[in-house]
Amino acid sequence: DGGITQSPKYLFRKEGQNVTLSCEQNLNHDAMYWYRQDPGQGLRLIYYSQIVNDFQKGDIAEGYSVSREKKESFPLTVTSAQKNPTAFYLCASSGGGTGGSPLHFGNGTRLTVT
Amino acid sequence: GEDVEQSLFLSVREGDSSVINCTYTDSSSTYLYWYKQEPGAGLQLLTYIFSNMDMKQDQRLTVLLNKKDKHLSLRIADTQTGDSAIYFCAEKSAGGGNKLTFGTGTQLKVEL
Numbered sequence: 001d002g003g004i005t006q007s008p009k010y011l012f013r014k015e016g017q018n019v020t021l022s023c024e025q026n027l028n029h030d031a032m033y034w035y036r037q038d039p040g041q042g043l044r045l046i047y048y049s050q051i052v053n054d055f056q057k058g059d060i061a062e063g064y065s066v067s068r069e070k071k072e073s074f075p076l077t078v079t080s081a082q083k084n085p086t087a088f089y090l091c092a093s094s095g096g097g098t099g100g101s102p103l104h105f106g107n108g109t110r111l112t113v114t
Numbered sequence: 115g116e117d118v119e120q121s122l123f124l125s126v127r128e129g130d131s132s133v134i135n136c137t138y139t140d141s142s143s144t145y146l147y148w149y150k151q152e153p154g155a156g157l158q159l160l161t162y163i164f165s166n167m168d169m170k171q172d173q174r175l176t177v178l179l180n181k182k183d184k185h186l187s188l189r190i191a192d193t194q195t196g197d198s199a200i201y202f203c204a205e206k207s208a209g210g211g212n213k214l215t216f217g218t219g220t221q222l223k224v225e226l
Contacts, residue, residue, distance in 0.1 A: 006156075031212050040122070042202065042218040043157075050212070058213070090156055094212050100145050100164065101212055105156035 002027045006091050006106035013085075013113050021076045021109045023091035030095065032074035033103060036060060037088040046089075049074055078111065085113045116140040118205055118217035125223045132190040134220045136203035139184065143205040146179060147214065148188045151200045160188070160201075190222075198224045 004025045013019045025032065031050050035043040045058030049068040063082025068074055074093075078085045088110050092103040117139045126132045138146070143165050149157040163170045163177045163186075170177045176189040186203055200221050204214040 004156075033213070035216075040218060042118075043216040045213060048213060092157075100162050102147055102159045102162055103157075103212075103214055104159065105149075107156045108154075110154075 004091060004093055004104060004106035006089075006109050008109060009107065011109055011111045013111070015113055016080045017113075018077055018079050019085075019111065019113075021078065021089055021091075021111070023074045023076065023106060024072055025074075025093045025104075025106075026072060027093055027095075027104060028071070029093035029104070030071070031093060031101075032068065033092040033094075034058075034064070034066065034074070034076045035090045035092065037090060037108075043090065046076065078113075085111060087111060116143075116205065116207055116215045118203060118215050120201075120203060120217040120220045122218065123221050123223070125225060126193050128193060128195060128224055128226055130193055132188075132193045132197065132222055132224075134188045134190075134201050134203075134222065136186040136188075136217055137184055138186065138203075138205045138215075138217075140205055140207050140215070141184070142208040143184075144208050145206045146177075146186050147204040147206075148175075148177065149202045149204065149216075151202065151219070153199075157202060193222075193224050195224045195226070198222055 033048040034046040047066040049055035147162040148160040174191045200219040
């Protein structure tokens, strides 16, 4: 089955530690995205990548970093510089192009930092 | 930047129709989307519409688009308890690559 896998589902960290969230897709999609979801605020774009070895900042990139060394993988690192890291993180991919190309989402990682 | 707005809550009785509304500000939107999110899960694509269309129907779902008023709606016919979820609308801008801007989501509660 093709899809997007995010791991782990729940993640707990102490303040001051960096943490990396995994996202893998086997849909052969060129583009991948990271969104953050907070209650009552919808989804906000952190970073996105249209192609391997290239990525751009989204609306709330501060305190986060990404890499895109392989087409299938787009890991997100939440650094200690992120002031409010506790949130639900969603990874998505799409076929890109100028058509409808909807985003397909993983099941998310809930990160709690104390 | 682009803005997408939705009301936060909607409550309907089982068997009734639900109508979830969305407004957006970007006049260059190319596609508009509806997603469903169940508790603790990711977003599931329900349907999407090209901005030059004004209606799309897919089984129990009907999407209406008023491009002049920048208003999008999702009608769910014969609403069931399994339809209880958060519904997000999203828009893709012509100049924004393939990024989507999401609304805040509407929590739909279906009561017996």
